[in-house]
Amino acid sequence: AQSVTQLGSHVSVSEGALVLLRCNYSSSVPPYLFWYVQYPNQGLQLLLKYTSAATLVKGINGFEAEFKKSETSFHLTKPSAHMSDAAEYFCAVTSDSGGSNYKLTFGKGTLLTVNP
């Protein structure tokens, strides 16, 4: 079984400050990890993905995430927040169990607010 925990349902930062959104996962097999962003009244947009090629993953819009197996974490960061980053962010996991279980399991989401 796999699961995702996102610490902090709401994170508030000032424009220009560091963004750190936390994600911890649980998976019985090597995981594939994703971060998605959702703007109001829209679907989910893929920010970045980890598929075991490199532990530091760079995504779109200046975001990056680091896979730490020892901590079972995949935290999302951005050095300098912009007003347009205000949205809800979802961490998701799937795993290659050799079977057919390719569904995405999502965390509860973190709402990011950026203050001017």
Add this chain to the structure above:
Amino acid sequence: KAGVTQTPRYLIKTRGQQVTLSCSPISGHRSVSWYQQTPGQGLQFLFEYFSETQRNKGNFPGRFSGRQFSNSRSEMNVSTLELGDSALYLCASSLDRGNQPQHFGDGTRLSIL
């Protein structure tokens, strides 16, 4: 390249009715998955289709069903609607099966009165 297209964007139904939602995947994508998003339960996996066959199913009652056509387009159907079915229904497509990124449509917002 066009993204995932879901129709309609909004639907209002009453309890007991049934509804059909449509999803056109990105051209060339063969796997289609459906998710339900609600404030209380978050994003939950409904089912996955590939080559016109349901390959995986989430923990939802049999009132929720789907199908996939030969052109990879997919529909999901919900019968005997309940108030709790009010949600945003998201469709996602990926190139193939496996742990590939899924690309999402903007969803269909279903409201049950």
